[in-house]
Amino acid sequence: MKPVKILIVEDESIVAMDIADKLERLGYEVSGCVDSGELAIETVAQTQPDLVLMDIVLQGDLDGIQTADHIKNNFQIPVVYLTAYADKNTLQRAKLTEPYGYLLKPFKEAELNATIEMALSRINAENKINQQLKLSEQLRQKAEQLSEIRSRYLCITSHEFRTPLSIISLSAELLKEYNDKMSTDKKNEHLNRIQRALKNINQLLEEVLTLGKAEAGQIKFYPERIELSSFCYEIIDEQLLSYHYKTEVEFLTKGECGGACMDRKLLRHILTNLISNAIKYSPDGTPVSLTLTCENNQAIFTIQDHGIGIPPQDRERLFEPFHRAINVGSIPGTGLGLAIVKQCVDLHGGEIWVESQENINGEQSGTTFTVSLPFHTKP
Template identity: 50%
Template sequence: MNTASISILLVEDSPSDAKLLQQTLWHLGGERWQVLQFERLSDAVDACSKSTFDVVLLDLSLPDSEGLNTIAEFHAAVPNIPIVVLTGFDDEDIALQAVAKKAQDYLVKGQITPNLLMRTIRYAMERGQIVKQLRESERRLRGIFEQTFQSMVLLTPEGIVLEINQTALNLCDSQQQDCVGKPLWELKNWSHSSGNQEWFKTVIAKAADGEFVRQELQVCGANDVIVWIDFSLKPLKDETGKVVLLIVEGRDMSDRKRAEAEVVKAWEQERELNEMKSSFVSMVSHEFRNPMTVIRTAVELLELYNQQLTEQQKSKYFGKIQTAIRHMLQLLDEVLFLGRSDVGKLQCEPTLLNLENFCSELTQSLQLSANSKHEIIFSFQGEQTSVEVDENLLRFILTNLLSNAIKYSPQGGTIRFDVICEDDTATFQIQDFGIGIPLKDQQRLFETFHRATNVGSIPGTGLGLSIVKKCVDLHQGQIQLESQVGVGTTFTIKLPLNNHGILPSLELVGSYWDSQKLA
């Protein structure tokens, strides 16, 4: 140790004791020491802000400070200078308490020899340097521990929390005092279920035996949001191989999990889209083939046997051709409508409409096209007849539901069509007494291409009701279904009236449904 550069701060209010210490240092080589003396603690602290000292010789009995508190006050003000206590009592308890208060060593007045003073100053400075290095090392490690983006928790081998960094506290929206000293499985955010608690106990026991544990885990984050973390538990061993510490690390992987879920969702959508395309091609092929076969057969018969056919027979074949053409046009209209609605190009455009006249004329048109075995009974209730709705969308809703009521009542019978117009809502109810819809099919009835399992050979595309649902949604309305197999089916539609908040159409429907006819 190069003592030539040692600067000593002497805090001693006894002139005789101060002079004795300076004489002792002089005998050790006066040129090696730079001694600055103060009688008051406050003056010594002020001096430390202006000059640098290697060690302080601190008396415990000063005019402005007394006893062991003198050490605490000086260390709090100047934590980086090693302290050697000067005391008049050769008391080991006082010495131990002084060291506990951050002093490096102590000297008993009247027993100070040159060699003892030299050795004490040297050891105090060496220990002070070691403490400084440890403090700096702790500061760096603390900085890493607190600033890392990973959640970190230090546990005893029994699972008691010793330290928890800010990232982990932020993750679970907790405070240090809520976590330190508690078993990890009792932290509410890390163990949101009894299953998690038991799992923590099990893996902590494994880690205490030296096993490394890693698993993807769900914990309860801030605002009770479930967070996915990449959890690991590492045992830290001493030189004998004994586990003395458990290190918990948790990396938030919620974004990755969400991305994986999006990929899976996209894959499922792609698979469903491919299945839908396949169903669509199959359906269109089947639905077009039948009317085309009817048209071809009728045309061939008219060409080959035109002279032999009576006018009544010719009219019959022409009627079949017209029916087949109408069926094909209806299918094309449904596909076109479905495509426009799926890309968001078709929205609701309300216009003023006499609802009673509209529904009455629609009923008459469908009655003319229906089999004579079916009777549509129409009733209208309400004083308000002129309302704002999208006429074209409403036409499809009612035409499709009434047509289905006719089609799925093969034995004929009565079909009730009731309209109630009151306040700001129009309620449409269509009731048949046909084959009904099985309960297992009712939940999926509005899905594209889905048809009830009991329709048998009754023709249909599976598009109609899905489009009806879209039309109702465009009106911001509601549709309900009640059905029982063998008893009948009732559809109830509620549409808001005079709703100026409905967005106008991006593409006018125009005369889109002008050609719509009953298949």
């Protein structure tokens, strides 16, 4: 444990030397002896002592009380007065600076030690109280943030649920009222609408829960060794099956990825959302590519499509929850996928960036997402 550093501010050098000797015998560290308020302020700034022993009568333009007030307001370092003055006016001025002690000269070593120990005890108690207050404030702010997150997601999710619920309600009502008059094809059409709406609701719930947990800091990062090539093939197969093989996904690998260690669940969110978007926003039969490059202890995933592209005004808001580009039209989606991707990339300590050209008047278009994730050490 480091000794307590004490600065002595005393205009009489013999008295200052005597106090310094007493302090050293008591086991304290003397950070300096100065004789003026100006020097005291300068020395406090340089040495940051734990306590200042301050005489009231000093050389220079500042007396001890003015100096103590400056030190309190600018450095938050406690002061104990050592003075021969005990008149009412001096005491009243000194009290305004909220000192940690007031010791009258001449004093004995034991009295000095007792005053310092009482001051240090008060300092420790106040520090503990301040730490508890700071912790309480942090917890209060965290609670407010969590409450705000819950309220925001409840409000937005309630709004997003209305469309699929309306579809389910309308289709179910039509099937109920006109079941006998409907053709088999028409019935199947309404049943398919209900199934798609239910799928959208389920997806929305899953994504809201995932993103809400991420923003609330409730998703933990658990890296494990992953064979990245096999993992990428697995994700690609899942997405092709989900979209009924409406396109092809070309997969290329570069470099040695044997040392990859990442969070499997978070990586699945990243690749699933980016590959799904590439397929979803591309015309049928338009190829999509995934390139995996391993170099410098990091994996770089590049997902490229030749789809509708992203308008410039939407690119800055890509990772905002529920934001969708203005050109998506009737293409289904919740607007949460990229927000989840960003959270998962951040948890990996990685980076994500996008390049895109919007499809205007039939011009060449498409989007490329690049994700860089560092290799981690398995805990």
